[in-house]
Amino acid sequence: MSDDMLKLYELAGADEAVRFSPHCWKTRMALAHKGLEAERIPFHFTDKDVIAFSGQGLVPVLVDGETVVHDSWQIATYLEERFPTPTLFGGDTGRAVARFVNAWADGTLGPVIARVIALDIHSRIAAKDQHYFRETREKRFGMSLEAFAAEPGTHVAALRQALAPLRFTLRQQPFLCGEAPAYADFSVFGMMMWARCISPIELLEQDDPVFAWRERLLDAHDGLARNAPRVA
Amino acid sequence: MSDDMLKLYELAGADEAVRFSPHCWKTRMALAHKGLEAERIPFHFTDKDVIAFSGQGLVPVLVDGETVVHDSWQIATYLEERFPTPTLFGGDTGRAVARFVNAWADGTLGPVIARVIALDIHSRIAAKDQHYFRETREKRFGMSLEAFAAEPGTHVAALRQALAPLRFTLRQQPFLCGEAPAYADFSVFGMMMWARCISPIELLEQDDPVFAWRERLLDAHDGLARNAPRVA
Structure with missing residues (x-):
């Protein structure tokens, strides 16, 4: 896994393969729309320390090199600016x-x-x-x-x-x-x-x-x- | 009033100055957005014969020369195509x-x-x-x-x-x-x-x-x- 690969922290169930957060799904579909891969890191509700670097305690959190973005809407607008095509919004x-x-x-x-x-x-x-x-x-x-x-x-x-x-x-x-x-x-x-x-x-x-x-x-x-x- | 001026049939109250239809208001704002004037013709619910030329009985009905458009959504998309700027939709x-x-x-x-x-x-x-x-x-x-x-x-x-x-x-x-x-x-x-x-x-x-x-x-x-x- 390259260090410059995107990382996405996603809410997981007891079975960590189950990633069920609606907001993480928005981000996942946005990434797929733009043809982007991300390392998908499981997160549990109480793992607040794991994403403390984002300055808050909720996922999704996207890490793009030195840039950390949280909140699915903010992530979408970030992705749109950073990787303009294909567009998520059409303007x-x-x-x-x-x-x-x-x-x-x-x-x-x-x-x-x-x-x-x-x-x-x-x-x-x-x-x-x-x-x-x-x-x-x-x-x-x-x-x-x-x-x-x-x-x-x-x-x-x-x-x-x-x-x-x-x-x-x-x-x-x-x-x-x-x-x-x-x-x-x-x-x-x-x-x-x-x-x-x-x-x-x-x-x-x-x-x-x-x-x-x-x-x-x-x-x-x-x-x-x-x-x-x-x-x- | 020039014959080639846009005509808009609008729902009116007993006081014909009162034009209260929500759909006619959508059209009116769309026209204003595009800087267009229209002759605004009062219509009453039961004046079906007045707009029979449109093939149905509801307002708004927009007349643009030989073209007749009814339904506020259809009118909006018509206006966007006919008068592209300023845009109503942004694409x-x-x-x-x-x-x-x-x-x-x-x-x-x-x-x-x-x-x-x-x-x-x-x-x-x-x-x-x-x-x-x-x-x-x-x-x-x-x-x-x-x-x-x-x-x-x-x-x-x-x-x-x-x-x-x-x-x-x-x-x-x-x-x-x-x-x-x-x-x-x-x-x-x-x-x-x-x-x-x-x-x-x-x-x-x-x-x-x-x-x-x-x-x-x-x-x-x-x-x-x-x-x-x-x-x-």
Whole structure:
């Protein structure tokens, strides 16, 4: 492994092959989009010391030589500047609007998917992470994990409803970004990979245009996402 | 009025100066963005014969010489092709992602705002339109207008919550499209103008970044939107 290879710190489950963070998936798809390889280093929620050099405690963290970038959005804009083609955003306006899509994915889809998979996450992360995960999430959600994740069917239904604007868009065009996928697609797809990697629960119905879109992205880059390890 | 001037058919209230359709506002902002003037022709819900030449019964309808375009999204893409600068989309990716924002505005914000202002619309449209409006909307919503619009405060709160991804984005940048507004902004702003023109109910709190964004768009093009006639 050359010292100047990109390094990506990724959230891992108890099985370190399982890399389930939605934000790390955004970065992984962005790297693949640009044809970049990275050394992918597993990180656990409580390994804060491992990435202390980044000045904070969350992944993804990308290391490019002397440059350290954290936060998936910041990483995307860094990659776009450093490796301009193929583009992730299609220009300044595309980047600005992709930021909205990213916020929609994180703020509208994320909390609903969390309710579907929170208990699966808890049961599949390293034992040393379980207390941290429960404590931080119960504080954030204001209730026990079990209460938060009760009635997953209700939350799956809520997710399918929340996906309506994406569904409408995908009836008009194959990808959020048009004829080919780009970062706005990866923002939403990362959320789907989060669930796919850590939970057996299926979020989508097969006749949903969002399902077909997800299939296309699973197949992208020789099945990079489709072949990613999942929990059994 | 020259025969080759653009013509725009716009939904009007009983007071024909009040042009309140969210989709007509998207078109109006798009025209202003491109520095284009249009003859603005009032249309009432039941004036189907007036725009029968467009092959359907909804406004906006844009007439550009021999060319007739209906549907605000189709009009936007038509304008972008016919008058490329200043751009509404910033390229193909920007256009594709703006379509998602437009779908979010229509599908996520629209139905919530409708519940806040449905009775105001009903009371401010021409008498000849009231039966049509009530009948079509009660069929669409599956309940009486009065039931649909009950508890407007609940729906205002739901709208403010639905605006979360826009609010997050506007904490990072002045417009959805970045440093300057473009079509994705107009898609959402059209929804705001719908309520502003036809209802006295204030949708936003003054300390909301969405409020400040709306103020900037109200001021754009010498206050085009701010100075537009509203119901008393």
